[in-house]
Amino acid sequence: MELRQLRYFIEVAEREHVSEAAVHLHVAQSAISLQISKLETELGVQLFERAGRNIKLTHIGKIFLHHIKTAIKAIDYAKGQVDEYLNPEHGTIKIGYPTSLASYLLPTIISAYKNKQPSVSFHLHQGSYSSLIESVKNGDINLALLGPVPPEDEEINTRILFTENLSALVPINHPLAEKKSLALSELRNDDFVLFPAGYVLRRIAVEACRQAGFKPKTASEGADMDAIKGLVSAGMGVSILPDGTFYDSTPRFTAKIPIEAPRVRRTVGIITPKTRELAPSEKDFYQFIKEFFTVLEHYQ
Structure with missing residues (x-):
């Protein structure tokens, strides 16, 4: 069993197509087919079966793939450790x-x-x-x-x-935009722009609002920081973001206001x-x- 065969096998298994794997590996399709055939012969099992114009893993092929990917990751890690040690x-x-x-x-x-x-x-x-x-x-x-x-x-x-504080970000025309600081409860009637469910910054924001005595009404969601800031700039709502995200500048058409109660930190x-x-x-x-x-x- 050769390392080359195993890498060919993984590529074909993940693409379910020999010719696509050959293009990605810059190897002739016949060479890949030959090495897969040798691997199956050595193992004594069929790893792939035809599925129309494509191929798919057999049941034992799926088991073999799971363990081989772990083994290849360990080999690559070991080689990287050697390279790092040398230089x-x-x-x-x-x-x-x-x-x-x-x-x-x-x-x-x-x-x-x-x-x-x-x-x-x-x-x-x-x-x-x-x-x-x-x-x-x-x-x-x-x-x-x-x-x-x-x-x-x-x-x-x-x-x-x-440790850093989190502050409120509000549209520039918000009634509280000129304040030097605010209590989070002052935003209880506002729409909020938050990260989607499952994101830790959403959990922090929701928990802070809970401590302030209300549940935030989520009007919009953004999966990255720029999206959140852009939605606030567009007047879609207010948000709660880490101070470290404002080092360069506060986004256009918004105001950053420190939260004095409850103190929101991470x-x-x-x-x-x-x-x-x-x-x-x-x-x-x-x-x-x-x-x-x-x-x-x-x-x-």
Whole structure:
């Protein structure tokens, strides 16, 4: 059983089409068919069956695919560890992040680190709160910035880097737009623009409104920060967003107002796996992040 055969098998299995797999792999279709045939002969089972002009996995083929993908991921990880060990200053750092940390925090950290290690490259993975936690647990990535920081469990380490406030964002023509601060209960009759159900920032906003004595009326939803801000700018409602998303500027036709009661805050930090070692370049980056925010906190 050869590694090449296994990679061919995975590509064909996921595309359910030999010719499409051949195009993607830049290999002749006949070469892929030959290697799949050799693999089936060695295993003594049929992995694929015809389905019209396409092919699909047999039952045992599906079982084989599940385990082989895990094995290939482990092999690629091991090879990456070797490459990192041989030359950590030229490694690739995979890091996940949510939309709420994309505009300021992530670029600031990466820019500062690139000044220290210009040859290191980054592979950035944007995802939802829960998907990033799962990606660290299952080995897709080893580092993820998150806010709020989840509880530490048997699979992940957590580190809080800082805590930030959340503020109200209202249209510029809102009756409260000129206020220096507000109680969240003052927005009880407003329409809200929130993230969809399942997003952690929606949960934080809804919980804050509950503490203020009301349930927010959701008029519109946006799946990313720009969409939320754009809908507020268009007068579709008000929102509650982290202060870190306003570092560059407050969006046009809106006003940002600090919330004085209840105080709405979130932790921001980084998570890493407990069950895997970080690559040398990842360890160096992780240490840099810790020191970066320790210095920042000292000056603040």
